[in-house]
Amino acid sequence: MHQNNDLLIELGTEELPPKALKSLSESFTQSIANQLEEARLGYTNIRSFASPRRLAVLVSGVETAQADEVVEKRGPAIAAAFDADGNPTKAAQGWARGMGISVEQADRLKTDKGEWLMYKATVPGKALKELVQSFLEIAVKQLPIPKTMRWGSGEHHFIRPLHRLTVLLGDEVLPAKLFGIVSSNKVTGHRFHHPDDLTVQNANEYQETLRKGWVIADFAERREKIQQAVTELAKRENALPVWDEDLIDEVASLVEYPVALVAGFSEAFLAVPKEALIYTMKDDQRYFPLVDQTGNLLPRFIFITNIESKDPAQVVSGNEKVVRPRLADAQFFFDTDKKTKLADRVSKLDSVLFQKQLGSVGDKARRIEANAGAIAKALNADAAAAARAGLLAKADLVSGMVMEFPEVQGVMGMHYARHDGESEVTAQAIEAHYRPRFAGDALPSSLEGCAVALADKLDTLVGIFGIGQTPKGDRDPFGLRRAAIGMIRILVEKKLPLDLNDLVGIAVKSYAAIISNPAEVNQQVVDFLLGRFRAWYQEQGISVDVIQAVLARRPTVALDFDNRVKAVAEFRSNPQAEALAAANKRVSNILAKAESEIGVVDKALLTEAAEIALYDALNGIRETVSAAATNGDYSAALSALATLREPVDTFFDSVMVNAEDSKVRNNRLALLNALRGEFLKVADISLLQ
Known part of the structure; x- marks a missing residue:
């Protein structure tokens, strides 16, 4: 009879890279879990612990030996x-x-x-204590380490130097060794509050032992504590923190005992656009900026420290001293940049390379100018404002502010355009042209902004396809997949009735001097965009067969594609759908084998009751289906088509399609072809599973 116990493994290290901590912890835990499974050792629960100076896993109720x-x-x-x-x-x-x-x-x-x-x-089964060494070695080898370090005499290398190895089964220290460190029941406490080691008497006392040493070992608990502390402190300041999930993760990876404090900076800095100040505080200093209820930046911020100081005022003043020169830099760049107009910066873009075969960013700006104007015109928007925004969209890339803080590109373009007296429509479109920057990001709010965003993404797509550098496998250095999904989102969610063929055609024309096979590139880019629809809808949980059924019709108006997908997804749950999909499959197979050309139905040649009934039913819904499909109401079209289920089933039960008489046979094929044609006005539902 085998026993069960708790297993603790902790790697005590120098400070681990904060942006990698979460993925290191997940990998370490997953690897141990997989190896226990492979070794046929059951357990009741497995928990991860991760802090700046440790990666740990606690396995509760693990079997202490394998069964024979x-x-x-x-x-x-x-x-x-x-x-x-x-x-x-x-x-x-x-x-x-x-x-x-x-x-x-x-x-x-x-x-x-x-x-x-x-x-x-x-x-005979092996004891867990015999297996734990190999578990450790494999788990460490599988960690996603971008770069290793050497330490001591240089014979060992790992993500950071290892100082402690703790391996406990219940209260027993299991023999193990890693990078020359032998396992013990000791763990390191907080670097400042508890520099002495702590003794873990039993694996299940790990978390509480560390708590006594001023360490909150559970990442999620630390993260929650940070979020609560920032929220409460902001409330006391009558403010709202600028949240950022990645920032909370990063701060939780930098401290073992989080304490939140509030600090301030000179109000004079508020003359600088808030986005630049927020970026400086968040990305350079890991601070949480504060805004008022209407979103205006306040001259205060919250920061998380790793110590409970006896003199918090000293810690606050230290952080204020550190952030001041960074904010002063932003102010200097902003004041200096305003002395040169955005329009005067465009010529400087001619010396910035976009891609060696496609020319400079200046060339790109002039193409975006022409294309944004053409797209805006097609949308009945302000073509002149959109074209102007297209020309100026990249000009802030050569500003001091963006060179220092690249994340504020676009936003600074908007502020500088306003300062230069450009129209508000143009200024907003400059900021909007990068949108959506990531999944779930907001889309451009104006039609002019949509036009510039589409023109920019199209220019990159068409240019890179034009020189044959299509994305391969995971390689997509120009972010073409992201650009394509961004385009799809703009076209569908903003309900823009534009055709992909026309849009791609506009961009292809602007590359006339570079692209030698325009028709081929046009087709490739449209196919690539249609292919991204599949990825986008799958992420929304729409089944592949529904997407394939629509793709088979190749609708190139994104909005129309979306209407069809939604209608077919809804139709799929209709009780008639399965039988009609099967019938369409059968019709498709029969028509594929037809030897002669299929004509139109001759009513005089219909003799059997079932084929006459199908013919009449089909004629009865034809106008409804056509009108609904023309108006993009594909649900109504499919509802009308669903009424054909009975006459279709009866037809196949009682009519011999391949009749002896060739005229009768061809007439029946014509009837089936007409039936299939009605369904194809929406999608190829023979592809539904």
């Missing part, structure tokens, strides 16, 4: 194992030797198919 395993290995058939005199053959002897037995010691396996030699043995 009965191994059965079949040998040669009896006919091949013994010769005519009953002596073992070479084959039998070789097999037995491999099993570590003599032929006489082998069992026999009898089945209705014959008889074989058989080796049966009980392999």
Whole structure:
């Protein structure tokens, strides 16, 4: 009878890279879990712990030894194992030797198919303490480490130097060794509040032991504590924190005992656009900026420190001293940049490379100018404002502010455009042209902003496809997949009735001097965009067969594509759908085998009641389906088509399509072709599973 106990493994290290801590912890825990499973060792629960100076895993109720395993290995058939005199053959002897037995010691396996030699043995299970060393080595090898460090005499290398290895099964220290460090029941406490080691008496006391040493070992608990502290402190300041999930993760990876404090800066800095100040505070300093109820930046921020200071005022003033020169830099760049107009910066873009075959960013800006104007015109928007925004959209890339703080590109363009007296429509479109920057990001709010955003993404897509550098596997250095999904979101969610063929055509035309095969590139880019629809809808949980059914019709107006997908997804749950999909499949197969050209139905040649009934039913819904499909109301079209289920089923039950008489046969094929044609006005539902 095997026992169960708790297993603790902790790697005590120098400070781990904060942006990697979460993924390191997940990988370490997953690896241990996988290895326990492979070793056939059950457990009741597994928990991760991660802080700047440790990666740990606690496995509750783990089996302390493997169960014994009965191994059965079949040998040669009896006919091949013994010769005519009953002596073992070479084959039998070789097999037995491999099993570590003599032929006489082998069992026999009898089945209705014959008889074989058989080796049966009980392999005793190993104790967990014998396996833990290999668990450790494999888990460490599998960690996603971008760059390793060497330390000491340089013989060991790992993500950070290892100082402690703690491996406990209940209260017993298991023998293990990593990078020259031997396992013990000691763990390191907080660097400042508890520099001495702590002794973990039992694996299940790990978390509480560290708590006594001023360490909150659970990442999620630390994260929650930070969020609560920032929220409460902001409330006291009558303010709202500028949240950022990645920032909370990063701060939780930098401290073992979080304490929140509030600090301030000079109000004079508020003359700088808030986005630049927020970026400086968040990305450079890991601070939480504060805004008032209407979103205006306040001259205060919250920061998280790793110590409970006896003199918090000193800590606050230290952080204020650190942030001041960073804010002063932002102010200097802003004041200096305003002295040069955005329009005067465009010529400087001619010396910034976009792509060596496609020219400079200045060339790109002039293409975006022309294309944004053309797209805005197609949307009945302000074409002049959109074209102007297109020309100026990249000009802030050569400003001091954006060179220092690249994340504020676009936003600074908007502020500088306003300062230069450009129209508000143009200024907002400059900021909006990067949108959506990431999944779930807001889209441009104006039609002019949409036009510039589409023009920019199209220019990159068409240019890169034009020189044959399409994305391969995971490689997509120009972010073409993201650009394509961004375009789809703008077209669908903003309900823009634009055709992909026309849009791509506008961008292809602007590359006339570079692209030698325009028609081919146009087709490739449209196909690529249609292919991204599949990825986008799958993420929304729409089944692949629904997307394929629509893709088969190749609708190139994104809004129309969306209407069809939604209608087919809804139709799929209709009780008639399965039978009609099967019937469409059957019709498709029959038509594929037709030898002569299929004409139109001649009513005079319809003789059987079932084919006449189908013909009449089809004619009865034709106008409804056409009108609904023309108006993009594909749900109504499919509802009308669903009424054909009965006449279609009856037709296949009682009508012989391949009649002897060729005229009758061709007429029946024409009827089926007409039926299929009605469904194809929406999608190819023969592809529904």
